[in-house]
Amino acid sequence: MMATPTLNPLDFLDQRRSVPARQLGEPGPHAAQLDLLKAASRQAASYLAQIRATEALLEARKFDAFNRMSAFVVHDLKNLVAQLSLMLKNAERHRDNPEFQRDMLATVQHVVARMNQLMLQLRTEVTPVEKARPTDLEAVVRRVCAAKTGQRAPIELRLDPGVLGIGHEDRLEHVIGHLIQNALDATAESGSVLVRLAREGDRAVVEVVDTGIGMTPEFARDRLFRPFETSKPTGMGIGVYESAQYVNAVGGQIVIDSEPNVGTRVRVSFASADASLAPAEPGAIA
Numbered sequence: 001m002m003a004t005p006t007l008n009p010l011d012f013l014d015q016r017r018s019v020p021a022r023q024l025g026e027p028g029p030h031a032a033q034l035d036l037l038k039a040a041s042r043q044a045a046s047y048l049a050q051i052r053a054t055e056a057l058l059e060a061r062k063f064d065a066f067n068r069m070s071a072f073v074v075h076d077l078k079n080l081v082a083q084l085s086l087m088l089k090n091a092e093r094h095r096d097n098p099e100f101q102r103d104m105l106a107t108v109q110h111v112v113a114r115m116n117q118l119m120l121q122l123r124t125e126v127t128p129v130e131k132a133r134p135t136d137l138e139a140v141v142r143r144v145c146a147a148k149t150g151q152r153a154p155i156e157l158r159l160d161p162g163v164l165g166i167g168h169e170d171r172l173e174h175v176i177g178h179l180i181q182n183a184l185d186a187t188a189e190s191g192s193v194l195v196r197l198a199r200e201g202d203r204a205v206v207e208v209v210d211t212g213i214g215m216t217p218e219f220a221r222d223r224l225f226r227p228f229e230t231s232k233p234t235g236m237g238i239g240v241y242e243s244a245q246y247v248n249a250v251g252g253q254i255v256i257d258s259e260p261n262v263g264t265r266v267r268v269s270f271a272s273a274d275a276s277l278a279p280a281e282p283g284a285i286a
Contacts, residue, residue, distance in 0.1 A: 076118055076174070079181065080111050083147060090150055107147060117170070132250045134164040134273035135172055137197055137204055144177040145195060153187040153210070155180070159197040165204035165270035167250045172270075175243040179208045179266050182239065186212030186264065203269040215258040224256065 087107050094100035138159045145155050165172065183193045191211040198205050223229040227241040244254050251271045258264040
């Protein structure tokens with residue numbers, strides 16, 4: 001009977017040392033270079049994926065900004081259409097009046113200029129690049145009210161002369177015009193709208209007071225300054241939000257006090273011409 005050979009582990013290790021390295025699956029002379037290329041390709045792929053994700057995010061943000069800007073433009077266009085509609089309505093009675101003809105031409109020029117500015121803003125998303133400067137608020141208020149004469153309730157003016165506010169004239173006209181239009185829309189023909197301008201300390205203050213339908217305290221506190229929130233059946237919910245954003249940007253403040261079936265008081269304060277441009281708190285509710 002043959003004896004079974006005894007295996008010595010040391011003998012096995014000696015045999016393994018004699019096996020070529022390639023037969024044991026150990027890396028060859030070019031393996032390090034291949035590993036380096038693999039690592040570099042994975043890193044490059046990661047960078048490319050990150051670049052594509054960033055580009056997609058930027059594109060989405062551009063579309064979001066464009067859509068937001070479009071909403072503002074449509075809102076402004078609605079107001080311009082309202083001005084032209086009122087002009088056409090009054091033209092039936094006053095078209096032979098030379099003074100009305102002059103006002104009509106001035107209104108058309110204003111609408112055309114504003115529409116061109118809106119188109120430029122929509123194409124380039126521009127914001128005012130010039131610095132805010134002293135602006136004659138009395139002239140702005142009178143110009144706005146003259147364009148809205150004949151709409152429902154009469155407008156009473158109590159304007160202190162020589163009140164200068166810091167801002168951009170066209171934007172200030174837009175803000176004040178929107179607030180006055182809101183007051184007119186909310187007020188019946190038997191009601192009244194008061195526009196007051198005064199200087200109080202280092203602030204230039206414009207107040208628009210109406211005897212209209214008013215708003216609930218909850219709506220004025222929680223929803224009024226949010227975009228796309230409105231109490232008007234045909235409103236877009238853009239005007240107050242846009243106005244508050246601009247007023248805050250130039251160091252001003254909007255305060256609204258309203259009561260249902262009583263009316264609304266809107267108080268807008270700006271830095272006066274000889275005051276600093278210290279920023280104010282965001283739009284507050286009285």
